[in-house]
Amino acid sequence: MSDIAVILPDGTELSVEEGATVRDAAFAIGPGLGKDTVAGVVDGELVDKETPLHDGADLVIVTDQSDEYLDVLRHSAAHVFAQALQRLHPEAKLTIGPWTDDGFYYDVTSVDLEQEDLEAIEDEMRDIIEEDLDIERVLVDREEALEKYADNPYKRDILEEEAAGDDELSFYQQGEFEDLCKGPHVESTGEIGAVKLLNISAAYWRGDEENDTLTRVYGTAFESESDLEEFLDMREEAKERDHRKLGQELNLFAIDETTGPGLPLYQPNGKRILDELADYAKQLNLDAGYDPVETPHLFRTELWKKSGHYENYVDDMFLLDVNDEEYGLKPMNCPGHATIFDQQSWSYRDLPVRYFEDGKVYRKEQRGELSGLSRVWSFTIDDGHLFVRPDQIEDEINLIIDNILTVFDTFGLDAEVALATRPEKSVGSDEIWEQAETQLRAVLDDSGIDYGIEAGDGAFYGPKIDFAFKDALGRKWDGPTVQLDFNMPDRFDLTYTGEDNEDHQPVMIHRALYGSYERFFMVLIEHFNGKFPFWLAPEQVRILPISDDQMGYAKKLQYELGDFRVDIEDRSWTLGRKIREAQTDRVPYMVIVGGDEEEAGTISVRDRKEREAKDVSVEAFRDHLHSEYDKKRPEPDFLADEE
Numbered sequence: 001m002s003d004i005a006v007i008l009p010d011g012t013e014l015s016v017e018e019g020a021t022v023r024d025a026a027f028a029i030g031p032g033l034g035k036d037t038v039a040g041v042v043d044g045e046l047v048d049k050e051t052p053l054h055d056g057a058d059l060v061i062v063t064d065q066s067d068e069y070l071d072v073l074r075h076s077a078a079h080v081f082a083q084a085l086q087r088l089h090p091e092a093k094l095t096i097g098p099w100t101d102d103g104f105y106y107d108v109t110s111v112d113l114e115q116e117d118l119e120a121i122e123d124e125m126r127d128i129i130e131e132d133l134d135i136e137r138v139l140v141d142r143e144e145a146l147e148k149y150a151d152n153p154y155k156r157d158i159l160e161e162e163a164a165g166d167d168e169l170s171f172y173q174q175g176e177f178e179d180l181c182k183g184p185h186v187e188s189t190g191e192i193g194a195v196k197l198l199n200i201s202a203a204y205w206r207g208d209e210e211n212d213t214l215t216r217v218y219g220t221a222f223e224s225e226s227d228l229e230e231f232l233d234m235r236e237e238a239k240e241r242d243h244r245k246l247g248q249e250l251n252l253f254a255i256d257e258t259t260g261p262g263l264p265l266y267q268p269n270g271k272r273i274l275d276e277l278a279d280y281a282k283q284l285n286l287d288a289g290y291d292p293v294e295t296p297h298l299f300r301t302e303l304w305k306k307s308g309h310y311e312n313y314v315d316d317m318f319l320l321d322v323n324d325e326e327y328g329l330k331p332m333n334c335p336g337h338a339t340i341f342d343q344q345s346w347s348y349r350d351l352p353v354r355y356f357e358d359g360k361v362y363r364k365e366q367r368g369e370l371s372g373l374s375r376v377w378s379f380t381i382d383d384g385h386l387f388v389r390p391d392q393i394e395d396e397i398n399l400i401i402d403n404i405l406t407v408f409d410t411f412g413l414d415a416e417v418a419l420a421t422r423p424e425k426s427v428g429s430d431e432i433w434e435q436a437e438t439q440l441r442a443v444l445d446d447s448g449i450d451y452g453i454e455a456g457d458g459a460f461y462g463p464k465i466d467f468a469f470k471d472a473l474g475r476k477w478d479g480p481t482v483q484l485d486f487n488m489p490d491r492f493d494l495t496y497t498g499e500d501n502e503d504h505q506p507v508m509i510h511r512a513l514y515g516s517y518e519r520f521f522m523v524l525i526e527h528f529n530g531k532f533p534f535w536l537a538p539e540q541v542r543i544l545p546i547s548d549d550q551m552g553y554a555k556k557l558q559y560e561l562g563d564f565r566v567d568i569e570d571r572s573w574t575l576g577r578k579i580r581e582a583q584t585d586r587v588p589y590m591v592i593v594g595g596d597e598e599e600a601g602t603i604s605v606r607d608r609k610e611r612e613a614k615d616v617s618v619e620a621f622r623d624h625l626h627s628e629y630d631k632k633r634p635e636p637d638f639l640a641d642e643e
């Protein structure tokens with residue numbers, strides 16, 4: 001037999017016989033690794049260790065030490081769930097049960113399940129783990145597979161769609177249970193250290209509202225009980241910080257059924273924060289040489305046809321008929337900005353041209369997918385579009401990354417960065433892709449940022465850099481992207497006059513610093529647990545008079561601190577209660593004044609961390625507030641040195 005070569009993570013080639021599996025390759029590297037092999041990652045896809053390799057495959061061997069091991073374990077836990085469910089509710093029909101970022105789910109039907117039923121199923125799952133059943137992969141021919149699922153239209157659907165071309169299908173068996181599945185799985189149910197069923201929700205078959213409603217059961221699994229405990233604690237904390245809950249408690253925003261789903265209404269507290277965010281981004285943009293522009297919410301669909309959005313996004317667009325002409329709410333700001341660029345003639349010396357706009361966009365997500373501020377119908381992108389010469393890409397990207405990282409730093413968020421490269425289907429010449437990717441890589445390498453490569457994950461019109469926010473709880477959220485675009489300048493026939501007096505096409509760069517305000521606001525609410533930094537806080541200082549006698553003095557102080565958002569607590573409560581209330585409202589500073597303070601013309605200051613200082617002069621406090629506002633520190637720090 002002839003040999004094939006596979007490529008290992010360090011770039012070396014390993015020669016194996018044709019038909020060799022992931023496990024064979026692992027044994028070829030070393031017998032220890034061969035024995036420890038749980039699964040493989042072939043060309044980026046997690047697969048069973050018995051999967052045959054092809055020539056040129058990228059191969060990663062997965063053992064119980066690999067990051068992917070938890071995915072494998074959780075998928076096996078999903079099977080254990082399905083087995084337990086069928087033991088207790090034999091009428092249940094199974095559909096799909098994948099692993100997720102923090103556990104697994106299984107969509108089932110023909111069974112009535114409530115939250116209270118989960119405990120019994122979980123007990124049964126623990127029994128199955130105790131039984132330590134071997135998990136075995138079995139190949140079954142198509143006819144037999146279809147017969148097995150004579151009563152299950154969903155599994156038959158999978159056989160006819162995803163597995164249409166396969167004559168042999170893999171099933172995984174454990175004890176009396178079997179499931180059509182590509183795997184991979186752990187060796188036996190006993191390997192699963194800890195399981196927990198979390199909650200139930202509704203789902204649609206294939207995620208489509210037109211299809212049958214299914215019951216989705218979420219769960220998670222870990223190698224050990226202590227890992228599970230840690231996860232559950234974190235989950236509790238995340239629930240406490242849920243932006244929908246805090247949004248209501250702190251009067252930040254509301255989503256009202258009467259005004260429409262996915263259409264957030266910002267209350268004054270929320271709007272104050274958004275305004276601070278907008279001012280901050282605007283200043284960064286102006287400093288970086290951007291020019292402000294503005295576009296309307298509505299365009300003729302001619303524009304969307306020209307940009308190509310109509311073809312690809314028409315199902316997600318809100319369309320209107322105006323005097324027999326079709327208009328659409330804008331799902332993106334780019335075509336508007338490209339049209340603005342096109343109003344003037346440009347020379348190579350004028351480039352780069354940089355536009356920015358806080359542009360409201362509208363995208364019709366499925367109603368079932370809408371959630372708080374994370375999935376909405378209307379949102380505002382802090383959108384920037386640059387029109388640059390190909391030789392300017394590197395400098396411009398450098399500047400943009402600098403600005404994005406400044407934003408991460410200001411909010412105390414960690415960044416996770418990835419470069420997404422040319423996909424199989426793409427527009428633009430080999431030369432321009434090569435040049436663009438090389439420049440993006442050079443910028444990232446020079447910046448010293450740790451970044452991953454998402455091979456083939458770029459847009460069809462250009463490569464991009466994706467940033468994810470990592471918040472205080474270590475969770476990851478989609479953040480801003482920097483995207484090169486060779487397509488839209490072509491569709492809009494954008495040009496500039498080169499040094500050679502000929503017309504040339506600029507490259508367009510799409511970028512944001514926050515992404516969308518809605519998503520970023522959500523991240524900040526949860527990241528700060530509602531304790532916004534001083535500069536963002538909707539109410540920055542609350543004056544607490546000890547008795548009504550100090551009301552006049554309190555009003556004088558409010559006036560003297562008039563550059564800031566200062567309220568007076570005027571309810572006739574005890575001081576203790578006033579302090580607790582300010583603490584609940586997460587006000588950064590409390591100014592406490594009684595008869596002594598009034599007489600001395602001073603104040604007492606207390607912060608959210610319960611630090612206190614007496615006999616403070618109003619001037620010293622006010623000066624500090626100015627510097628704290630300008631420095632945009634994440635925590636109040638006037639009293640930091642007093643501890």
Ligand SMILES: [Zn+2]
Nearest residue numbers: 180181182183
């Ligand atoms: Zn499976």
Ligand SMILES: [Zn+2]
Nearest residue numbers: 333334385510
């Ligand atoms: Zn854009």
